[in-house]
Amino acid sequence: MNLKKAIVLIACQVIMTSVHAGLNAKKEIINSEIPSNYVTSDTAQVEFYSYTKRQITALDPNAPSKSNTLITACQGSTVLLKAPKFGKNAQYKWNGPSGFTSYSSEIVIDQIDTNYQGYYEVIVSDAVRSIKGIIQLVVKESPQLSLAQTIFSSQQNLTLVAKDLGKNTNYYWLTADDIAIASSREIYLSPHPAGRYKYKLTIEKDGCTAEDTFDIFVKD
Known part of the structure; x- marks a missing residue:
């Protein structure tokens, strides 16, 4: 050779x-x-x-x-x-x-x-x-996932806000059944009856991906 x-x-x-x-x-x-x-x-x-x-x-x-x-x-x-x-x-x-x-x-x-x-x-x-x-x-480093608020009242809209990871970041929200909701850092949902709900969040940043499922609690 x-x-x-x-x-x-x-x-x-x-x-x-x-x-x-x-x-x-x-x-x-x-x-x-x-x-x-x-x-x-x-x-x-x-x-x-x-x-x-x-x-x-x-x-x-x-x-x-x-x-x-x-x-x-x-x-x-x-x-x-x-x-x-x-x-x-x-x-x-x-x-x-x-x-x-x-x-x-x-x-x-x-x-x-x-x-x-x-x-x-x-x-x-x-x-x-x-x-x-x-x-x-x-x-x-893998993106760090966190939400600003996870406890809400049944009388208010649910505003789910992911941690701001700066530029070159994509956010994907899904239901517990993997139904796509939105591709933004914040999502706004109508009031939910009291109970516990699950929402999935996937974040992509600079070629790295992290995902997690969050428990959202709604109280009377």
Whole structure:
């Protein structure tokens, strides 16, 4: 292989939990040479992504240090960093933030948080070649959900107001039966009889999503 054409592929995957195809997922994990000290989720559903490019990222081994690529992940997601496999005699070494080190072709970081943010460098070598790739991993905090008021009188309108998270934020309200109500930070509902009601709120901000169901209490 021409060294100039050699690239280090580092794929960032969000691995979402699924109740299906569990046995197949376990086989995939075992065959990937993932270190045993990492906890992984079911890989039946996998989305490869870079939030900026929406694709697998190819790294140029000849690019200057710390200038190759940027991958953004959401807090709480699972990230897979992946180097090309050069065969059974190849050697791999990863270095990362806070003294992180791994000697596998692939590493999985589960329930990622800001402590894992930083630069990850991988060196892959065999008897005839050695290439290097560097990736910058940025971890974005998940949106925080809260309501200004959850207790109302049966004589008043219900005004549900989500916490203001600033620009680039989308709000989606649904009933407990998943019927869409509105896509705004505030919703206004007619008076309800006394009782407890549930409303769902989903927030998207800078590519990260959070959702929760809130109990709304109405008193006489």
